[in-house]
Amino acid sequence: MGGVPMNSQSLSDLITPFRESLESLDRIRAESLFAEALSRVSPIAAVEQLIVPALEQMGNAWHEGSVALSQVYMGGRFCEELVERVLPPSDPDRKHQPRSAIVLLNDYHMLGKRIVYSVMRASGFELFDYGRMDVDELVERALADRIRVLLVSVLMLPSALKVADVCSQLKARGSDIKVAVGGAPFLFDGELWREVGADGMGRSAGDAVTIVDAWMREMA
Amino acid sequence: MNSMERVLTTLGHKEPDRVPLFLLANMHGAKELGLSLRDYYASAGNVIDGEMRLLEKFGSDCAYPFFYASLEIEAWGGDTIFSADGPPLCGPPVIRRPEDIDSLRPPEVESSPALRRVLDTIAGLKQRLDGRVPIIAVAISPFSLPVMQMGFDRYIELMHEQPDRFLKLMQTNEEFTVNWANAQLAAGATAICYFDPVSSTTNIPRDLYLATGQQVAKRALARIKGPTATHMASGRCLPILGDIADTGTAVVGVSILEDLARLKAAAAGRVTLLGNLNGIEMRRWTPADAELAVKRAIAAAGPGGGFILSDNHGEIPFQVADETLLAIREAVDRWGRYPLDWVQDWTDPGPT
Numbered sequence: 001m002g003g004v005p006m007n008s009q010s011l012s013d014l015i016t017p018f019r020e021s022l023e024s025l026d027r028i029r030a031e032s033l034f035a036e037a038l039s040r041v042s043p044i045a046a047v048e049q050l051i052v053p054a055l056e057q058m059g060n061a062w063h064e065g066s067v068a069l070s071q072v073y074m075g076g077r078f079c080e081e082l083v084e085r086v087l088p089p090s091d092p093d094r095k096h097q098p099r100s101a102i103v104l105l106n107d108y109h110m111l112g113k114r115i116v117y118s119v120m121r122a123s124g125f126e127l128f129d130y131g132r133m134d135v136d137e138l139v140e141r142a143l144a145d146r147i148r149v150l151l152v153s154v155l156m157l158p159s160a161l162k163v164a165d166v167c168s169q170l171k172a173r174g175s176d177i178k179v180a181v182g183g184a185p186f187l188f189d190g191e192l193w194r195e196v197g198a199d200g201m202g203r204s205a206g207d208a209v210t211i212v213d214a215w216m217r218e219m220a
Numbered sequence: 221m222n223s224m225e226r227v228l229t230t231l232g233h234k235e236p237d238r239v240p241l242f243l244l245a246n247m248h249g250a251k252e253l254g255l256s257l258r259d260y261y262a263s264a265g266n267v268i269d270g271e272m273r274l275l276e277k278f279g280s281d282c283a284y285p286f287f288y289a290s291l292e293i294e295a296w297g298g299d300t301i302f303s304a305d306g307p308p309l310c311g312p313p314v315i316r317r318p319e320d321i322d323s324l325r326p327p328e329v330e331s332s333p334a335l336r337r338v339l340d341t342i343a344g345l346k347q348r349l350d351g352r353v354p355i356i357a358v359a360i361s362p363f364s365l366p367v368m369q370m371g372f373d374r375y376i377e378l379m380h381e382q383p384d385r386f387l388k389l390m391q392t393n394e395e396f397t398v399n400w401a402n403a404q405l406a407a408g409a410t411a412i413c414y415f416d417p418v419s420s421t422t423n424i425p426r427d428l429y430l431a432t433g434q435q436v437a438k439r440a441l442a443r444i445k446g447p448t449a450t451h452m453a454s455g456r457c458l459p460i461l462g463d464i465a466d467t468g469t470a471v472v473g474v475s476i477l478e479d480l481a482r483l484k485a486a487a488a489g490r491v492t493l494l495g496n497l498n499g500i501e502m503r504r505w506t507p508a509d510a511e512l513a514v515k516r517a518i519a520a521a522g523p524g525g526g527f528i529l530s531d532n533h534g535e536i537p538f539q540v541a542d543e544t545l546l547a548i549r550e551a552v553d554r555w556g557r558y559p560l561d562w563v564q565d566w567t568d569p570g571p572t
């Protein structure tokens with residue numbers, strides 16, 4: 001199959017098997033499908049056309065209830081490894097993407113942020129990982145780093161409500177940072193992201209990629 | 221009927237006088253007493269008073285001496301982080317490296333001041349309620365506890381990559397959970413709510429559940445000397461509802477993320493459903509929203525019994541207003557009386 005001209009432009013035949021291999025934690029099969037992709041296209045294209053859609057589909061399937069978090073987590077971690085191997089890490093400044101950062105706000109539950117970070121990295125994005133911060137620390141840091149896109153993850157409702165302070169403080173300081181939020185409270189109350197003044201909300205880690213992609217185009 | 225009779229009737233899959241309501245607003249007890257959450261949970265006397273006031277005010281059909289999940293972590297040597305406006309949370313992991321599991325020992329229930337406070341609370345409530353109102357106590361499942369013991373990411377990795385250590389951890393945790401649940405039953409709890417959201421299909425796929433969480437639940441529930449309710453804490457469970465019933469539990473706590481009528485059909489008289497009001501959204505409900513949500517749930521799962529109305533997580537957020545809780549209570553009085561004649565002709569007005 002490899003090298004057949006008909007396939008050289010498209011990886012669409014590989015997406016479903018690749019996604020299935022991630023869901024069943026079949027690393028060997030996932031590796032060989034990724035290798036197949038690399039034999040057809042450049043590393044960055046393999047990431048964009050195979051890994052990104054597979055992870056996006058898994059995120060949607062999680063949101064609909066047909067894939068579990070453990071699969072999303074293990075799959076995302078593995079893809080991050082694959083991408084690390086073929087795309088050397090680079091500074092956010094050197095990429096054609098807005099300076100971005102991800103943070104766990106005022107909470108102690110790292111997994112959501114970790115998954116979103118993996119999926120973003122596995123999709124070829126570079127972003128600052130701020131770890132856990134409270135409101136004031138986050139506002140100062142985001143301004144100092146001249147961040148354009150801020151991804152905020154929470155698990156607890158009080159933390160979700162604190163996003164309102166982040167957004168209003170940023171606005172008061174004249175910043176035009178765009179804020180995307182995610183995490184369980186936003187899934188259970190579909191209006192909450194607007195209420196706290198965020199610019200977007202993602203229901204799965206894959207959504208983070210879609211949102212940042214769209215904003216990137218707007219900002220270009 | 222008193223609350224106990226009402227609940228027992230529905231558990232027998234028969235229709236009581238009205239749909240029982242478990243209004244699990246445990247943190248609201250602190251508001252009633254004008255105390256911070258930290259001070260409130262520092263003494264059994266406070267929680268007994270708080271629960272009695274909540275029963276008086278909102279007329280729930282159970283007392284709920286649940287403090288917060290991290291209380292169990294205190295028994296394992298960990299810390300709890302308190303805040304003014306939300307549930308206490310567990311501090312840094314007590315299992316720092318997977319190797320720590322090899323020498324981990326289950327803590328003694330009697331030697332934990334935190335656990336003893338809960339036992340005293342249960343005993344005090346038992347004395348006051350005298351069997352009229354069921355006392356629902358909580359034990360986090362041995363299978364879900366590790367998220368707090370070691371972190372969710374590390375735990376998922378352990379499950380997949382170190383099966384032997386995973387089993388060792390389950391054995392250790394099972395010992396603790398069984399003792400803790402039985403101590404609460406001995407102190408006067410009517411039933412144990414076994415919180416097991418890691419088993420939810422939101423978190424792990426069914427085949428992994430059958431190999432792990434279900435086995436743990438079968439072993440643990442068999443040794444717990446009283447009835448149990450298994451709670452998914454708002455995680456999904458439709459694809460495994462029958463598998464959960466196979467663990468010997470009497471009740472399953474279900475999520476707003478799934479269709480309640482389909483869950484009721486799947487429960488098929490084998491388990492009673494507990495749920496599924498959306499506690500997070502409840503924060504901004506009007507009384508009319510509350511009434512509609514109650515009607516929806518009762519219409520979907522009330523007929524025939526086998527249903528207890530509750531929030532879908534097993535804890536109503538601190539931010540939910542008393543007026544909303546009262547509106548829920550009133551809606552149950554109004555629409556929850558059996559026979560549920562109105563249900564047949566009712567059409568859901570859809571999103572408002």
Ligand code: B12
Pocket residue numbers: 062069072109111112113115116151152153154155156157158180181182183184185187188201202203204205207208287288289290306307308309310360364365367368372415416417418420422423452453454455456499500532533535537
């Ligand atoms: C499993 C679980 C438990 C387990 C483990 C908890 C833990 N993680 O520490 C146990 C039984 C121990 C437990 C206990 C508690 N829990 Co709990 N639990 C859950 C459950 C079922 C899953 C939580 C989880 O960790 N999921 C994994 C994370 C990664 O999922 P996620 O946040 O949704 O993230 C995904 C997406 O949302 C998205 N995403 C996340 N961030 C971002 C960011 C961006 C920018 C984007 C685009 C996307 C995105 O990507 C992620 C991957 O797909 C949820 C309910 C649910 N159905 O989700 C309740 C839930 C988190 N629990 C809740 C609460 C309150 C508690 C307790 C405080 C209860 C108490 N009083 O003790 C304790 C706290 C425990 C502690 N750590 O101290 C609430 C929190 C909201 C609230 N009411 O404040 C929830 C939401 C239940 C509810 N419906 O109310 N819980």
